[in-house]
Amino acid sequence: MTTIKGVLFDFSKTLLRIEPAESWLRAALAASGTDLAEAEIAPRAAALERAGALPGGASPAEIPAALADLWEIRDRDARHHREVYTGLARQVPLPGPELYDALYDRHMTAAAWQPYPDAAEVLAELHRRGIRIGVLSNIGWDLRPVLRAHGLDRYLDACVLSYEHGIQKPDPQLFAVACRELGLDPSAVLMVGDDRTADGGATALGCSFLPVDPLPVDRRPDGLRPVLDLVG
Incomplete structure (x- = not known):
């Protein structure tokens, strides 16, 4: 593996x-x-x-x-x-x-927008471990200021937004763009998302995929923590 x-x-x-x-x-x-x-x-x-x-x-x-x-x-x-x-x-x-x-x-x-309770902690720990981190979103506007305002952008190496490329998930081309921006082969990249169709499309390119439940923030305090168990 x-x-x-x-x-x-x-x-x-x-x-x-x-x-x-x-x-x-x-x-x-x-x-x-x-x-x-x-x-x-x-x-x-x-x-x-x-x-x-x-x-x-x-x-x-x-x-x-x-x-x-x-x-x-x-x-x-x-x-x-x-x-x-x-x-x-x-x-x-x-x-x-x-x-x-x-x-x-x-x-x-x-x-x-409200971050999930464990978002900053998980991103910070991945960053500490030297893991490359990106956001990959199907969206029609620039979400970078939102990430910045919530203190999450400091951990990111890439931010790939569908409207900036004219491609949307699950098109493998968009995942390929994101992997290139991370400087990694898709086989070394894990995609984390709530949509098994759109986000799960990463597997067609060779990425791994971890689904999370799209629950309200007060009902999902630690849904991102399993990422840390999958990443060395």
Whole structure:
């Protein structure tokens, strides 16, 4: 068995998790100066969640036909990503048109994301052991400032984002880019992620794969620790 010399982590639901839909909506209301009756906030947030409008949150219960094609390639282009998610949000009536972009903008802020409790500790220990570390994410915006704000970027040797390459997981080409940025053969790289299809696609290139459960942060205190047992 090849010794693991590098680890690639997915971003959303692996290292960090997006805030609940209600706090997301409240933050966007505040940022846009839009009023919504208190009694309406929870129901509208739930409707937005069902619509799949919160990136990093639940998938849409139903994708509108007009957005179906874009949904499949949303992580290959920043413009597509915004168009899809604001389009999903517009399925839910809200008090002002400016709110749909405010919601999208909110999800790109560091305050909207919470690291899993063991994320920093695991990354720091891998770094101490001399393991090469990268983030590999299907995403439509630059998450580096979020990682920086939470103190995680200091441990990273690479950050590969799908929209910057026009390729999204599970395409082996994106894993190949990430392995090259780590300077390692795929056989020496472990991919860690919550999506067995997208992240598990790394095995087609010869990487190892460790799945993690996409639970809320307070219900997964040590889901990343098994990485340390797999890496010398």
